[in-house]
């Protein structure tokens with residue numbers, strides 16, 4: 001028997017699970033270009049404090065409502081962290097932040113946090129690091145990431161092919177984009193799977209394939225990759241390998257050199273490209289929390305500050321989201337309104 005039943009098996013939160021289905025569909029529409037809004041995946045590097053996370057999500061919910069015609073805002077509630085070497089692995093595996101808690105406790109805590117945020121009607125994003133943990137937390141997640149450190153792993157690619165939400169495949173940490181495009185291709189097809197069922201027995205089946213897997217450019221050891229040239233090259237590579245030519249740009253990580261103060265410059269460069277009509281940009285990611293910067297884990301912790309990568313604060317986030325919303329309006333003008341305008345001038 002699995003230690004913990006999934007929410008569906010336990011009959012919990014059927015209303016929220018239904019809402020999540022419609023969020024996933026809306027995100028898929030953006031990824032596929034059926035909806036011309038930008039996806040904005042925004043939130044702290046890691047969710048270490050459910051109270052702070054909830055306050056942050058409630059503030060983001062107001063911004064989501066304000067910009068809902070231009071942006072679909074998804075909140076990062078990352079409960080697993082892939083580490084380069086050593087470090088806190090996230091709330092799911094270490095809910096007490098000191099190595100004393102269990103994954104079962106972590107699952108319960110993460111689910112309570114997810115449910116409280118999903119009740120705000122805000123779609124949730126999470127990176128899936130440990131495939132064994134995915135069934136316990138995936139039901140309330142609307143957008144998933146396979147990160148730079150796992151994008152080349154066949155297990156994670158197969159997991160993505162089986163996940164029921166759009167999945168962003170990040171370029172590798174050294175900057176290589178090819179493996180992420182391969183991951184998009186693998187996730188897009190049905191794959192052979194082996195998993196535990198509700199009775200704890202191994203079940204062999206085939207995944208459905210994920211039609212909404214897409215590329216995320218996060219920069220790398222070789223520098224940022226959000227310039228016009230980088231984006232055009234990536235879109236070309238996607239097209240020539242018959243993958244969806246739309247992508248998300250992560251303004252943090254390798255694109256900011258992990259310096260939160262540089263995320264704004266990335267947003268501005270993205271806005272310029274979107275405003276000029278670049279339709280291949282489906283979304284952005286920002287690492288943002290209540291207060292700016294980061295702090296090391298230990299006592300006492302400052303409320304609202306990231307314990308992993310540094311974040312921009314909620315006020316700057318509000319400003320950056322407003323810039324992105326304006327860029328979407330400009331893109332509509334550049335790609336649709338201008339021809340209508342030319343027609344009306346000549347008539």
Ligand SMILES: O=C[C@H](O)[C@H](O)COP(=O)(O)O
Pocket residue numbers: 045081082083084085086087253308309
């Ligand atoms: O996004 C968070 C971090 O970049 C990722 O977990 C790796 O962190 P590390 O290099 O500090 O281990």
Ligand SMILES: C=C(OP(=O)(O)O)C(=O)O
Pocket residue numbers: 045078082127145146147148149170218250253
């Ligand atoms: C770990 C993350 O990103 P990456 O895989 O790009 O390093 C993240 O987004 O939290």
